[in-house]
Every structure is written in structure tokens, then in C-alpha cells.
Amino acid sequence: MTEKHPVAARKGMVVTNHPLASGAGAEMLLAGGNAVDAAIAALFALTVVEPMMVGILGGGVAHLRLPDGRHVVVDGLSTAPAAARPDMYRTVSDVLPDYQETEGRRNHLGPLAMAVPGALRAWCHTLSAYGTLPLAEVLEPAIRLAARGWRATPYLADSVGDNARELATDPGLAAVFLPGGAPVRAGERVVRGDYAESLRLVARDGAEALHDGPLGEALATHMRAAGGLITAADLRGVAPVEREPIRALYRGYEVIGPPPPSSAGVHVAGMLNLLEGYDLRALGAGTPDGVHLLAEALKMAFADRAVATADPAFVAVPVGLLTSKAYAAARRAEVSMDRARDWAPGPGLLESANTTHVTVADDRGTIVSSTQTINSLFGARFTVPGTGMVANNYMYNFDPHPGRALSVAPGKRVFTSMAPTIVLRDGAPVMALGLPGGLRIFGSAMQAVINLIDHGMSLQEAVEAPRVWTQGHLLELEPGISAETEAALVARGHRVERVRAVGGGMGAIAFGPEGEMTGAACWRADGTPVGIGGGLARAGVRFLPEGGPAGATPAA
Numbered sequence: 001m002t003e004k005h006p007v008a009a010r011k012g013m014v015v016t017n018h019p020l021a022s023g024a025g026a027e028m029l030l031a032g033g034n035a036v037d038a039a040i041a042a043l044f045a046l047t048v049v050e051p052m053m054v055g056i057l058g059g060g061v062a063h064l065r066l067p068d069g070r071h072v073v074v075d076g077l078s079t080a081p082a083a084a085r086p087d088m089y090r091t092v093s094d095v096l097p098d099y100q101e102t103e104g105r106r107n108h109l110g111p112l113a114m115a116v117p118g119a120l121r122a123w124c125h126t127l128s129a130y131g132t133l134p135l136a137e138v139l140e141p142a143i144r145l146a147a148r149g150w151r152a153t154p155y156l157a158d159s160v161g162d163n164a165r166e167l168a169t170d171p172g173l174a175a176v177f178l179p180g181g182a183p184v185r186a187g188e189r190v191v192r193g194d195y196a197e198s199l200r201l202v203a204r205d206g207a208e209a210l211h212d213g214p215l216g217e218a219l220a221t222h223m224r225a226a227g228g229l230i231t232a233a234d235l236r237g238v239a240p241v242e243r244e245p246i247r248a249l250y251r252g253y254e255v256i257g258p259p260p261p262s263s264a265g266v267h268v269a270g271m272l273n274l275l276e277g278y279d280l281r282a283l284g285a286g287t288p289d290g291v292h293l294l295a296e297a298l299k300m301a302f303a304d305r306a307v308a309t310a311d312p313a314f315v316a317v318p319v320g321l322l323t324s325k326a327y328a329a330a331r332r333a334e335v336s337m338d339r340a341r342d343w344a345p346g347p348g349l350l351e352s353a354n355t356t357h358v359t360v361a362d363d364r365g366t367i368v369s370s371t372q373t374i375n376s377l378f379g380a381r382f383t384v385p386g387t388g389m390v391a392n393n394y395m396y397n398f399d400p401h402p403g404r405a406l407s408v409a410p411g412k413r414v415f416t417s418m419a420p421t422i423v424l425r426d427g428a429p430v431m432a433l434g435l436p437g438g439l440r441i442f443g444s445a446m447q448a449v450i451n452l453i454d455h456g457m458s459l460q461e462a463v464e465a466p467r468v469w470t471q472g473h474l475l476e477l478e479p480g481i482s483a484e485t486e487a488a489l490v491a492r493g494h495r496v497e498r499v500r501a502v503g504g505g506m507g508a509i510a511f512g513p514e515g516e517m518t519g520a521a522c523w524r525a526d527g528t529p530v531g532i533g534g535g536l537a538r539a540g541v542r543f544l545p546e547g548g549p550a551g552a553t554p555a556a
Contacts (some may be wrong), residue, residue: 025530042281051390063421066366075241088404089107107393146196160177257442268446271301292494300343349441379392475497476502478499505524
């Protein structure tokens with residue numbers, strides 16, 4: 001029994017992690033726009049109503065399938081400032097779980113945690129290259145929501161409450177989300193007037209409002225005053241990159257995902273190649289053997305990721321090796337079904353969590369799967385004064401230890417787990433999906449794929465099914481994994497931890513052979529699918545009053 005219900009439609013589908021953002025996307029489709037117009041409108045709306053997850057000062061990855069069958073990945077990830085250094089942080093540990101932590105949490109909170117934002121320029125590029133509507137029209141729903149306000153959901157209210165102490169340190173965040181000093185409550189109206197004005201500047205000037213205009217000047221001024229590194233020159237130098245996706249064959253399906261610096265395409269391919277050697281359907285979903293195999297595949301992927309997947313402009317990523325069937329066969333030989341093991345990087349590899357997602361499709365053949373973030377909840381926990389823009393803390397994604405593949409370097413793109421995924425069979429789309437969740441994203445996307453292909457779940461069942469996750473330290477289990485399975489995993493040597501959720505709310509669309517679409521969102525966020533049916537009148541049909549031409553039907 002699923003908690004949410006799927007939606008069926010033929011004219012278009014928008015799935016986001018907030019109903020108002022899904023509505024904004026649907027508004028574009030109803031106005032005659034395509035899936036790109038809808039996706040960008042939904043993302044701008046999410047920067048208003050899901051501000052703890054996404055913003056124009058963030059970054060992300062979009063995976064587009066175009067009507068002619070081409071796939072394009074638009075990399076709008078954030079980059080390290082030109083003044084950044086590999087040793088800019090003092091680390092507190094060389095081992096998990098504190099490997100990523102630094103003294104004063106300076107890679108997590110405050111101005112030194114912010115990377116140069118890439119989202120806005122990427123969104124504007126994508127709209128210009130592949131959309132059909134003007135930027136000002138696409139921004140209208142977001143501006144309206146910010147200026148008039150909206151009612152906080154329990155999800156937003158809980159996020160504010162969980163982070164209230166840190167939000168209180170920033171006047172801009174406190175004024176909006178801690179009215180009167182107390183966290184905003186579910187059902188209360190939230191208005192973001194200063195952010196509405198910032199969006200109006202973007203509607204007028206495009207991305208240059210931030211990258212060579214007043215919003216960028218405000219950001220650079222704040223960085224100078226607060227001890228940050230981002231300069232006006234950093235902002236002017238931002239440019240999205242269009243990349244070829246990674247393609248993996250799995251049991252007759254083609255699974256297509258983003259390439260480095262995203263981990264998803266490479267390591268989802270590697271995990272699926274490893275798992276293809278087992279009869280997962282016979283083993284069953286959520287069983288001791290099934291979960292054990294997922295855990296071993298995840299540990300393998302993270303061991304390889306630590307040394308091999310980064311910005312390809314800085315690190316030679318062995319994509320061919322990592323995605324090959326031969327490499328998977330060699331790694332499969334290391335798997336024991338009886339015992340958990342510690343995984344090291346594979347042979348031939350040398351060292352050289354809070355997000356949002358939209359999945360949109362139209363009836364003309366365009367599909368968009370886009371994952372965007374400011375990284376942690378409320379990013380670096382500060383706003384640019386007077387603008388309402390929430391800073392990212394993307395520097396946390398870099399390895400704070402010098403001399404590693406994923407270490408900080410000036411101009412280096414952050415590596416990411418984002419997994420906007422599209423699956424084909426015989427060249428035709430079968431499903432598109434993605435989710436937020438930091439390090440837990442690409443493993444969760446992989447599990448949804450095998451839920452659909454191996455376990456024969458419906459789309460709604462696949463996005464809601466219990467997830468597991470590990471990167472080699474603790475094996476996280478959602479509540480839906482049984483106590484019997486947990487006990488069996490402990491007996492095999494897994495260190496198990498129960499968690500409320502692994503990753504965030506998944507949004508997915510399944511495609512039928514006759515053009516039908518099914519949209520689904522899971523219980524882990526405010527995800528809402530909106531489908532478009534109906535359409536325009538039949539050609540040549542019009543209302544005719546009495547006394548019209550012969551043969552016309554009189555009005556009732």
C-alpha cells in the first residue's frame with residue numbers, strides 16, 4: 001500500500017517536491033510552453049517555496065531528452081573561487097564519519113563555505129537554447145509567490161525548527177523564517193519581498209543581474225566584508241557546460257545519467273553491472289541477500305568514487321574502465337554473500353545531502369530531469385543582505401584534505417551525487433527520475449531502477465519502496481526494512497543504523513507505448529505530480545448560436 005497516488009496524463013506531466021512549484025510548471029505547459037519552460041519555471045518557484053533546498057545561488061545538473069532523441073546534460077555546478085586553496089581548511093579527522101569535517105565547520109557554515117554559484121546562468125542558458133517562452137514569463141509564478149506569499153508546509157516548518165539556532169544568526173533568514181523570534185509554523189503565510197525584487201531584476205536583465213550586475217555586486221560586497229572569497233571576477237567567469245551522458249545497458253534497458261563531475265552516471269552503471277550477475281528478482285526486495293548485495297555494491301561505488309570521480313578538467317576520470325562489464329566482473333569476484341567486507345578502490349584506479357529535483361515531460365517528446373541544490377539545508381545559513389538570496393555551502397562537497405582527487409582547487413567544479421536519470425528500452429523512453437539527498441542520491445536512484453526492472457514494482461511502489469545506503473561505515477536502513485532482515489545483516493558483519501529516511505523525495509515519470517504518462521512522488525518530501533489532460537477544441541469546431549449556418553447544432 002503506497003502513501004501517495006500516481007497521476008496519469010497524456011499532454012504533459014510535472015513532478016516536483018512542492019505542489020506550488022508543480023503548479024508553476026503546469027502553468028507553462030498550459031500556456032503552450034514545452035517541458036524545458038515548465039522545468040525552469042518550477043525551479044524558480046522552488047527557490048521561493050523550498051528555500052532550504054534550492055536557490056539561484058546554488059548549482060545543479062539537468063538531463064534533457066530532446067524530441068529528436070538527443071540527450072544533453074547541462075552542468076551548472078558551482079566552482080571553487082579563484083582564491084581557494086587545497087589547504088584552506090583545518091581537518092579534524094582522516095577517517096569516517098568525521099572525514100569531511102573541519103575546525104569551526106568553516107566548510108559548512110559561513111562565507112568560506114560558499115562556492116561560486118552556477119545555477120542561474122545554467123537555467124537561463126537551458127531556457128534560451130531549448131525552451132520556447134521568454135524568461136520574464138517563466139519567472140512570473142515565482143515572483144508572484146515571493147511577493148504575495150504562500151503558506152508554509154509542515155516540511156518547511158520542521159526544517160526551520162531543526163535549524164533555528166543557526167538561522168537566527170543571519171538577519172535575512174531570521175526576518176523571514178523566525179518571525180518574532182520563533183520558527184514559522186505550518187499554515188502561516190511566508191512573504192519574501194526582497195527576494196521578489198531580486199527575481200524581478202533577473203526577469204529584466206537575465207543571468208547578468210547576478211553575474212555582472214547589481215545582485216552580483218551585492219554578493220561580492222558582502223564577501224569582502226564577511227571574509228569570503230568570491231569576487232565579481234569569479235561571478236563573471238561562470239559558464240555552464242553541456243556534456244554527453246553516461247549510458248549503461250542493464251537487462252535490455254539503457255540507463256542514461258550525468259557524467260563527471262557527477263558520480264551518478266559512472267557509478268550507477270558500475271553498480272548495475274555488478275548486480276546484473278545476480279537474480280535480484282529471485283532474491284527479493286528487502287531480503288537479507290538483496291539488501292546485502294545493495295550494500296556491497298554501494299561500498300564498492302564509494303571506494304572507487306573517492307579516488308576517481310571528480311571534475312574531468314582537473315582529474316583524468318577512467319570512465320571506460322569504471323563502466324565496463326569486465327571491471328564489474330572482476331569486482332563481483334570480491335563479493336561474499338556470507339560476510340560484509342571493507343572495499344578498497346578497484347585495480348587500475350589511481351588517486352590523481354539536501355537538494356531538490358524536478359521531472360517534467362511534454363507531449364512533443366521533451367523530457368527534463370533536473371537536480372538542483374544549495375547543498376545543505378539553508379546552504380551556508382546566510383543571505384546576501386537586501387536580496388533574499390540564500391547562499392550555498394557547496395565547498396563542503398570538496399575533500400578538505402589536500403592532495404586528493406576531490407580536493408579543493410581554484411576554479412574546480414564540485415563533484416556531486418546528483419542523478420537525473422532517463423531509462424530507455426529499444427530507444428524509447430520508459431521512465432525519468434531523480435531525487436535530492438546529497439551522498440545518498442545516486443544509490444537511491446539505482447534502487448528505484450532495479451525496483452522497476454527487477455522487482456516489477458509499479459512506479460509509485462518503486463519511488464516509495466524502502467531504501468538502504470552506506471558508503472562503507474554504517475548501513476542505513478529505512479523503517480520498511482524488516483527486523484528479520486536487519487538481524488541477518490548484523491550477523492553478516494554489517495554495522496546497521498535505523499534512519500527515518502534515506503535521501504529525499506523522488507519524482508518520476510513513466511512512459512507508455514501510446515504516449516501515456518504516469519507521474520509519481522514519494523512520501524519523503526512534499527512531492528506532487530500534476531498531469532495535463534484535455535487540450536484545445538477539435539479543429540474547425542466552434543460555438544454557434546441559433547440562426548447559425550445550416551447544419552449547426554443550436555445552443556442549449
